[in-house]
Amino acid sequence: MPPTDAPVDVAVIGGGVIGLACALALAAEDRRVLLVERDRIGAGASSGNAGAFAYADILPLARPGILWRAPHWLLDPLGPLSVRPRSLPALAPWLARFALASRRACQPALIAAQAALLRLSAKALPWIADLAGARGLMRNDGQLQLYEGRRAWEAALPEWEARRAEGMAFEVLKGADAIAELQPGLSPRFTHAGFVPDWPSVSDPMTLLEAMAAAFRGRGGRIETEDVTTLAPTASGGVELGCASGRRIQALQAVLAAGAWSADLARQAGEAVPLAAERGYNTTFSADAFDLRCQLTFPDHGFVVSRAGGLRVGGAVELASPDAPADMRRARVLVDKARRFLPALRAESGREWMGCRPSLPDSLPVICRASRIPALVLAFGHGHLGLTQAPATARIVADLLGGRPPETDITPYSASRFRSLT
Structure with missing residues (x-):
């Protein structure tokens, strides 16, 4: 039988800025968090962006x-x-x-939803920067x-x-x-x-990612290299991550933040997202x-x-x-x-x-619980605004997994908005 780890509180899939921000926020709440990344920290779009917190976009x-x-x-x-x-x-x-x-009829709702997420991110940026010890990079x-x-x-x-x-x-x-x-x-x-x-803006996106990873480890978080290929609910209501290596990771809760590689795993969780x-x-x-x-x-x-x-x-x-x-x-x-x-x-x-x-085609991310695996929160699809929206996404994810109502209405970011054409 493939090896099965002892359950962790939260498994975060993805080592980009969204995954790191979520993992750091959860570790700050004294959760036992495991972050798994298929390549290396910042290997996707997060390390090469323009370094801006684009609140006006x-x-x-x-x-x-x-x-x-x-x-x-x-x-x-x-x-x-x-x-x-x-x-x-x-x-x-x-x-x-x-x-x-x-x-044209779609624009007011899309703009309002984007603006709401950006306002929350502007509010949450000092919080995540302090958690990372990265104020000096701003x-x-x-x-x-x-x-x-x-x-x-x-x-x-x-x-x-x-x-x-x-x-x-x-x-x-x-x-x-x-x-x-x-x-x-x-x-x-x-x-x-x-x-x-x-x-x-930040002086160097990769330096920020490294600071976040160091702060996460400093709070007891673990970062491991694994290619997660399957997701399934457990009998106890948690989430099982199946890895290409044959390893199985059990978690009470999980976050899918694998960036451009999120769609297949989201589909296994019941959400067909374009x-x-x-x-x-x-x-x-x-x-x-x-x-x-x-x-x-x-x-x-x-x-x-x-x-x-x-x-x-x-x-x-x-x-x-x-x-x-x-x-x-x-x-x-x-x-x-x-x-x-x-x-x-x-x-x-x-x-x-x-x-x-x-x-995603409407420029809004997906931030919601997965319909087939309620213990899994989806957090991906931020397009050009991953760095900008990472603080808000981390705040929302921490609230969802902590049983608290998010500070902003997250209905516009639900994966269910795509079901009529998928």
Whole structure:
């Protein structure tokens, strides 16, 4: 018979920022927590993100007008949005839901749900940073979204008005000179900008993950390398994790936070969720490659420039299997654009990276109990906002497993919202 461990209080599946935040929050409540990761801590999207806590990013990727732009992007294999042809059949449920979510009638509810989760995350960030001993890694430099010409700015105005309606503060900058006062060194082609002053960031996402892992271990938590392949309820109402090694792990409760690799396990727990691997690319240069004063976002080009473990140029959306080979040409296209937009950029000897963001078609994560295994909480699908929403997700998961009502209504994040088309 395969070996079976003595039961733990909570087993957390996934060593990205969501899994680590949940494990740390539960360990802080004196729970015996085991975190299992198939690869290594931060091996997915969590270590290579832009390092921002993007509280103003309340707009879903699926929004009115996006489908008119998508065909043009999809024809360019190196454009800001691409789908690998071999992946199209598997992505059909995701694409159908994406089309539905982009309808104008869906936008108010999606924006309200995203804004509520981001507000909770802003409230919970000091708490999780203190648990990790990571306050010293945090800064608040703001974010600058840049537009080329009046027409591009006016096209973006509804998005900025939606942020204003949700109480998000920002400043409008008009003219290259006004922009240069805040961020010198940009091409004068950028004539309009929105500046979000409340845009915290972390100096290096991987350093934050390591601090969280150390704090978790310091509270008695265990981190082990296992590829969890099966989930099942136990006779006593807990959860059994079956591993590729043959090991079986018994837990009174469990959290599924395996990022882009969560869908198969969620299905075993009764939830067929249209999860896609939204692959992002970046290149990280030395910190002195450019005098960056705040995060720069180029929304019409699908990438950002940030200070995250150096000077990081990254973004784009590629929908493909998480195991498909990386196409590093996509990272190089972004660097070429950055050279044009930041003429003084010294883009030399960069480190290229690709990671799979766990993306759901309406841009909201799944945070709920599994219907078939009530002792299991699902916590995945955060897309571009994993780092940003990790504090809120950890707070909600800790409340659910502790028998407490969450601080915000979690109905919009239920996996049941996908049942009609799956």
